[in-house]
Amino acid sequence: MLETALLQDGSGTPLLQDKLNDTREWSVVNAFCHRAYMPLSTRPLTRGMDPNATIRMLNIGRITFSRFCFGTPTRADDFDPDSGNIIVVNTLRGSVRHPLGGNDAIDSRPGDSYVVDCSRTDYWNLADGHDLQLNLTIPHKLMEETAARWYGFVPEDDLWRQRLVFGSGQSAWLSLLDYATRSLDARNDRIGDPLTEKRIEEMICLDLLRNWAGSAGLNLDTGARAAAPHYVREAERLMRMTAQDAPTVAEIAGQLGITGRSLSEGFRRFRGITPHDFLSAQRLDGLRRALQQARPGETVSAIARARGYVNLGAMTARYRQRFGETPAQTLRSGRL
Template sequence: MLDQALVADAAGRPIRQPGRTASRDWDEVQDFCSRVYMPYRVRPLGHNLDPDATMRQARVGGVIVTRFAYGVPIHLDTFDPAAGNILVLNTLAGALRHKLDRSAAAVTGPGDSFVVDCSRTDYWLDGDGDHLQLNLTIPHDLIAGVAHRWFGFVPDDRLWTRRLAFGGQGSRWQALLSYVARSIGADGRCAGAMERHLEELICVDLLDAWAAGAGLRLADGARAAAPRYVREAEAILESEAREAPTIGAVAARVGVSARTLSNGFQRFRGISPRAFLRDRRLEGVRADLERAAPGETVTSVATGWGFANLGAMAGAYRQRFGEPPSATLARGHRRG
């Protein structure tokens, strides 16, 4: 099902790439990997080995999808936690051996997947010379936001530090990967609202499989688990996001100090109240850009949602949705 993933679209048209799709130069290959995954250390498992790399990429919202192989046996370690990324390594051919815990490793072959949050735990892997991957790079903050929207809370490190092998031939996850791959067009993107739908679907399905493998029930962490003041503050921040109320003012309205409110959000939601508000405002900006009337601009929409620093807003928007706000606006104008 994934033989042509990122090579050709569902109609058989070649999928355009922003750069080279193959390389035998270590520096070029590592530059690609640093951009689409994160900085890390690679060591070939042999003497005088040059790569014969496959390097293809596409975006599904904030998720980077890659078709990748080194073409030689390798060992990878020292993944940079500051990049803030989760890796989902889906094996198409060959095999990978992954760090599972201090004394155990997991081997994945064709059809198998492995997830690790490199922003929360260390990791290494060995790949044989025949490995070929269809990998996903997902920002931790993106999937944490999806968890909050769907389940009412952000899981703690019992989930994020769990390295997990999952999937398998015929699994729901494999079917989803096939659906995602077939939804990517010749331009390397998904059409319109489909992109957001797929981004959400990837994150929710991954969270479900990850939590099941970690022995956690996401439904048990529902909103009711948080204290009253956190739930009330969320309701205020959601309903008044456009006015961008101060955290101190919200804290006073729910009867606690700003420090208590911030500590409550961090404990029960895994994010700060300010980050929660920022995410709601970014979602509002995106919704308005998608239905913008002729003559509306990114500036007019963003300032209407309380953003004063448009450069910072644009950077956060691109990180959250995988495209600049101008691209969303252009798509909205075309539909209008």
């Protein structure tokens, strides 16, 4: 599995034929690492040794796939936390040593996958020189978006600080990566269908999140209710009740006796969205119900203005984005 990842597409046609795919220059290796992963430091474990590096890289959505090895025993460290990136190292050959908790470390073997969020914790690795990896670089923000979309909350840093090995051998995770890389098309070094590319991006992030949470002991299905503090849940209740009156976030925060900034931070940490986004969604949901239940003769503008909408053009754009149709279409369908 993954023997031909980033070498050939699913039909066996070579990928990346017009790209530099190997090098014996440290400057080229370092430039590649900066592009594929983030700014970091590398040094050979034997002074003066040149690399014999494999450097292949392709993007699937917002995820960077790289087939990589230094080709000589090397230490990499000082991974830049400001990059905001997560790295998943999938060992195909040889061995790579990674840190775990405390002073512990682990040597990943072929079939092992290791994940670290370099935006939340420090990282280093030692490659034995005979190794080869298929690495993934995933923006932390993308993982937060996935958690919020599927589970309604963003895990706290206790999860993201976990450095761990998951999967082994012919795991379902590696099968997913194999499917993703076989979906590439050598004619343009991309997946031809943007929708398929988006779905693969989503599947990878979701499967990684489940593996990560499972190893960290986090129940994603119950985590939202357990994680969110009382004031976030109470704000949600108030916004659902008063959405028709178009309250402001500051007014909601005032009723709870907290600042708007505190409320915004709570929503960001535990829901992955802003309170304004939540309130806007509640208002649009209420508007849709009102349009579906409209009496004969009622108009979109009258119904919308009664619910506090002033800029009808902006409202229509947001409504279409959320529901895939205009308010007028909803009103007409409700009368059929």
